[in-house]
Every structure is written in structure tokens, then in C-alpha cells.
Amino acid sequence: MQNKKYLISVIVPVFNSENYIHNTFDSIKNQSIGFENIELIFVDDYSTDNSRKIIKSYSNKYSNVKCFLLDENSGFGGQPRNMGIKNASSDYIMFLDSDDIFYPDACEKLYKEIHDKNLDLVFGYYVTDVDGVKSNHIFFDDNFRICDIYENSDILKYPPAIMSKIYKKSIILENDINFPIGIPGEDLVFSTNYFLHAQGIEYINFPVFEYIIRNSSNEKSVSYERNKSYLIGLYDSYMNLFNLLSDFDDKLVYVCLSRLNYWIQQFIDSDLTFDDRVNLLKKCNFLFSEFEKSDKVIPHKEYTDLFNEIFNKKFSKAVEISFSIKNKRHLQKNLSVLSTGLDEFNQSLLNINSQLDMLRLLFRNCSEDELFKGIELIEKWDLFDYEFYCSEYNYNLSFNPLLHYLSVGHVQGKNPSKSFDGKFYESSNINVLNSKLNPLLYFVLYGIDEGNVLINDELYPHHKSINKFSLENKIKNFNENGVTTNKRDIKLIVSLTSFPERLYDIHFCIYSILNQTLKPDEIVLWLATNQFPNGEHDIPQDVLNLKRFGLQIKWCDDIKAYKKLIPALKEYPDDLIVTADDDLYYPEDWLESLYEEHKQNPNNIICQRSRKISFNNSYSLKSYDEWKFNDGEVKESFFNFSTNGAGSLFPPHSLYSDVSNKNLFEKLCPNADDVWIWAMAILNRTKIKCVKNNMVQLTYVNLARELNILNEKTLYSSNFEGGNDLQLKNIIDYYPDIMKILMED
Secondary structure, X not given: OOOOOOOEEEEEEEOOOOOOHHHHHHHHHOOOOOHHHEEEEEXXXXXXXXXXXXXXXXXXXXXXXXXXXXXXXXXXXXXHHHHHHHOOOOOEEEEOOOOOEEOOOHHHHHHHHHHHOOOOXXXXXXXXXXXXXXEEXXXXXXXXXXXXXXXXXXXXXXXXXXXXXXXXXXXXXXXXXXXXXXXXXHHHHHHHHHHHHOOOEEEEEEEEEEEEEOOOOOOOOHHHOOOHHHHHHHHHHHHHHHHHHHHHOHHXXXXXXXXXXXXXXXXXXXXXXXXXXXXXXHHOHHHHHHHHHOOOOOOOHHHHHHHHHHHOOOHHHHHHHHHHHXXXXXXXXXXXXXXXXXXXXXXXXXXXXXXHHHHXXXXXXXXXXXXXXXXXXXXXXXXXXXXXXXXXXXXOOOOOHHHHHHHHHOOOOOOOOOOOOHHHHHHHOHHHHHHOOOHHHHHHHHHHHHOOOOOOOOOOOOOEEOOHHHHHHHHHHOOOOOOOOOOOOOOEEEEEEOOHHHHHHHHHHHHHHHOOOOOOOEEEXXXXXXXXXXXXXXXXXXXXXXXXXXXXXXXXXXOHHHHHOHHHHHHOOOOEEEEOOOOEOOOOOHHHHHHHHHHHOOOOEEEOOEEEOOEOOOOOEOOHHHOEEOOOOOXXXXXXXXXXXXXXXXXXXXOOHHHHOHHHHHHHOOOOHHHHHHHHHHHOOOOEEEOOOOOOOOEEOOHHHHOOOOOOOOOOOOOOOOHHHHHHHHHHHHOOHHHHHXXXX
């Protein structure tokens, strides 16, 4: 069966889809073409729910199902789809998202057309399902066939809908067509690039797939995320598209420029502040300038004044107009709701007394500011599951379910979601009962920053958390040098990195490094230039305030987690470098224990935390998940695998010369910097040693974020379930001497 030639490879990127992936799989398994003729490739983008277990079970059960696991979330579908293409064995490729479904004859119809007629691209239409409301998206009246894109270039202006198409793999490989990584709109760039190279394109008027868009539930689709990073990423996709079309035929760039109407729509609907909107328009001005020059595109009528102000670089005025349009839309929506409400007024009168009672209860134990701020955070972090609440408790009142829970639901024994047990949280945190606040309200307003996140009886974290409230005053009153004034001959450098979405609480981490019993010579925070277009103006004041105590902010290329060490190795080649993570809070003797151990073992890499690498009976490495953490003093060894975020001290020239080779580490080990650094230590024959009282238990700045309780992006989380193993294999295959050196130890 392994040599079987499948007719189609279906690539499915997966991220946190445990509730939907069964339907996706069933829609592929039940294809009329026959499941045995399909190679199904799942690529998991570092899911934090049970998605990985589910797709691995499919892979174990069916020989035609492949499963690949990324060990860092890439943010969007580009990287998983690229990996799927790389591992596809069929001549034809289709895509499907892990919460969407194919219609039963989708694969058969598309395959028959593209194969029998020797075409390069065949596609149909799709159906959207927005919270249960279905709509056909049919852009053409009849079937048609064209030789190439020049016969009808306007076809490029329609949504990319890559799941409605079947592609020829040879076209993708021969023309090096890839998805951009880590940004939205990646499907637009891929689809356009493929269209440009396709000879023989056919549209057939039938539905291929259902596109599920979740907007009202607690699992919003990417299509409905309109934050700053999304808008910047979408603009970056448009820039990729602009460059692609310019290089191919500049007469086609209007296709890209026409997309700015959609971008402006997302910009208007976003929750960005006034200043963020102004800065964003400044950053994204190039394409608008090109739009103004083009005679083939015009703004949508509603956006004409807004575009004109952008053309004139009057960005503040443009932002005022954007708010005006947004407010007008909200008013229209509210009027529509009011109209519907008037129709139901007689029925509402029956409930008005009970609803007034519930509203009074809402303000009984909390202020108006607490209530509104709490509701904003609950919604932001998706901590109230409307669907669960209504179905679990048969809730069908017209009163908002969240407000019902906050007022009387908890008292009635109801919970806001499957994972949040209000009674248990009260029992785990006496402050909740003392506050007399609803437990979920207390959790978002105070509990997270207190570090108490025990919200159910199954959640017993292995690590600790800080109490931000108690530390705020200490940081505010901190007034000492965080670095030594007596510089060492061989300097001691602490190096860490971060990214925009995490800077809001990194000052707790940096304070803990400034507050060490042993002061370093320098503390350097490395930030990627492209992530902070306005330089230090994009950095929170709480972080900038720490510069006067010794913090330095330096700029570098965006090499993900490698920013933690690689730029420092280049700038301080003859000094001691200690790595740190932006989400940890370090004990006061953290640096001193590393440095003292170094003085006794100057030729070793010294770490605070490590795993013991272990072998199978066949002398092959066990899976990374099976390497146990070292506890207590451990002899120096090549078999100690340091987790460098907890703190590792690197003597000068302790790593192999390839360590800073960006092309190599991005090719072999793009998302597991600890694996790469360990390999470079082994190749350099530098052993690794833990300090005597090593940090088995870590203290997190935000434990709720680390445990994935919050719907908030993490930085460079620990790798698991095969991701490290795959990249470790890449490195050992490339550097076979690693195994020889291990055998010597």
C-alpha cells in the first residue's frame, strides 16, 4: 500500500479544531471518488486542544492518512500547506480547512475534468455557513474554459477560495509557487501565482465545499479577526501580490490594488485606537499611492472621501472619517435591532420586571467600571461560551446569556463554559468570596494578575505564577542599577527577545533580571525591526522606563526564537551570554547560580533546566517527549539537553561555527532553536551542565496564558508531539557526527 499511486492529495492544515475536524474528515472519507484513491495529509499548526490526538489516531488507523506536527504556531495556513505540498505524492492537489467540508462528489468531479481534459486548473463555487446561515457564492453564470489568465484577467479579482480548486502539482513545483508564511491573505498570493502560470483553466458550476465562518461563538474564524497584526499581515500579503504581479506583468497590478477596498472595510470595522489607525495608514501608504495613480481602480462609493484623505496624506482626517463610517453602520444596525425589538415589545413586557431585577443584581457588588471592563475582557479572551450556556441549561430568555450568568446564573449553579467551574474557583481562591464578585468577573479583573488560575479540578499547573499587583509597587519604587558599574574583562550579557503582542507585561520579566543579586554587565532585549515600524514609539512606557536601570533595546532581523541568542553571539563573540525568556520571572539568585557554576566549570555550557536524552534499545533516540527533566545536580554531559529559556550560560566560542548560519537553521530547524543550539554544542564538543539547585519548577509572568486559558498568542512555546523529533532528525541526518560524539560520552 505504501507504493500506491493516489489520484489526489488533499492537504488539511489544522489548528484547534477538535470540535469540527471529525466532520471534515468524514467529508473526505465519504468522497464518491473513493477514499482509497485519496492521500490525506494533515499538518497541525501547534494546536493546544485535542486536534493532534485526533489526527494522529486517523493516521494510525488509515494507511493513506499522513500526519505532520509543527512545533510552533505559524499564525496562519501558509506554512502547514507548504509542508503538505512538500510531502504530497499525487499528481493533483486539493486543499481543505479543518473546520470546512467537501460536498460528496467534489473530488471526483474536479479530478475527472482536470485529468481527462489535461487542464492545469479546474474550480467550482463554494457555500458559506455563517453561524448556521448558508449562502451560495457563485461568481459566474455558466461554465467556461480559458487558455490563460489574459483571456479574462478580472477572474483574479474574485476571492481566492483555494478549497474550491484542484491543482496540478507539477505546476506548483516547476514554478516554485508557495504560500507566504505567518500572514493572512496567503491563499490570495498562492492562488494568483498559480493562475499566472496555468495553461488551461476551467470553471464548472457546482458546489465544491462549505466554508464555515464562526463569528458569534467563542471560536471566531480568522476571517473575523480584525486586529492590528491581522491588518498589517493582510497588507503584507497585498505587497507580496503587488511585487508578484509587477514582476510578471505590471498591467495586472490593478488586481492587487482593487483589494484595498476590502482592506479598508476591515480597517473600518476593527477595534483599533485612533493613534493605531493613524500609524497603520502611514505604514501602509505605498499601495494607496499606487491606487491613486491607477486608472483601472476606484474606491467604493462609501469610501471615496476616506481614500482622498489618504491620498493627500491627511491620515488623522482619514481616521476621523473611518470612525464616522463605523458609527453610522453601528447606528443602522442598532436601528434594525430596535425595529425588531419593537415587534417583540409586547412579549418583552412580560419579562421586564425579572430583567430589571437581574440588572440591579449586576451592580450590587461591583462598580459600573468593573462590570464593563470585565465584560470587555471576557469577550476578548472568549471565556464565556454562549452555545454551551444556552444548550447546557436550556437557556432561551431574551436577556443576554452572559449578563444572566453574571447576575444570577452563578448563584443558580451555572457555569460560563465547560472549563470554568465557578464554585471550584471560589474554593481555590478565598479572595473571590471576599470580593463578593461573580467568579468569572473576579478572574478576569484580578485573578489572572494575582496568578491564581485554578478554574477547575483538572487544572493543577506544574509551575508557579507571579502576583502582578504585589510587584507593581516594587517595580514603581525600584531605584538601583540593574547592571554592574564595574565592567568585567569578559562581560556577562543577559539576552532575551519578544514580539509586539507580548510587550504589555514583559516588564515583570525584565525587572526580575534587573533585581539579581549578581548584576550582569548588560541586559539586551532584541526586537525585530519589521515588527516595530516606529521603533521605540511602539514599545510600552513600562518597558522604556527600565532603560534607566540598565536595559538596552537593540534591533535585528526577525529570526523568531533565534533572536534570543544569535544576534548576541554576533555582537558579543568573546563574552559570556545568558539567555532568558520574556514570559518567565526569575529568582534573585538565578544569574549568580549560573555564574558561580561557570567559574567551577568554565568549559561547559551551564543551564538552569535540562532534559536527559535517552535511547531506545536499538540505540536510536527516544522521542523528545520521553526525555525526562533532570532534577538536582547532574554531571556534565552531551546527553543534557538544556531548555534555554529557563536560563543558559554560554562561554565564548562554545558553539559550533555553523550556529549563526541562518540558511541552515531555517532549513533544518526553523522552529526549535533549543534543538539547534544543543546540536551546535555537541558538534563543538562542549558539554552541558545543570546548576546544583536547578529550576525544575518555573515561575510564569502570565500562567493563564501559558496554560492556554486565554485566547492569546504565546511566543515560542515548548515543542511537543513530534515537532522537535522531526527537526532533530533533520539535524542528525545533516550532521551524522552528532551520533558518533554521543556514543563517545
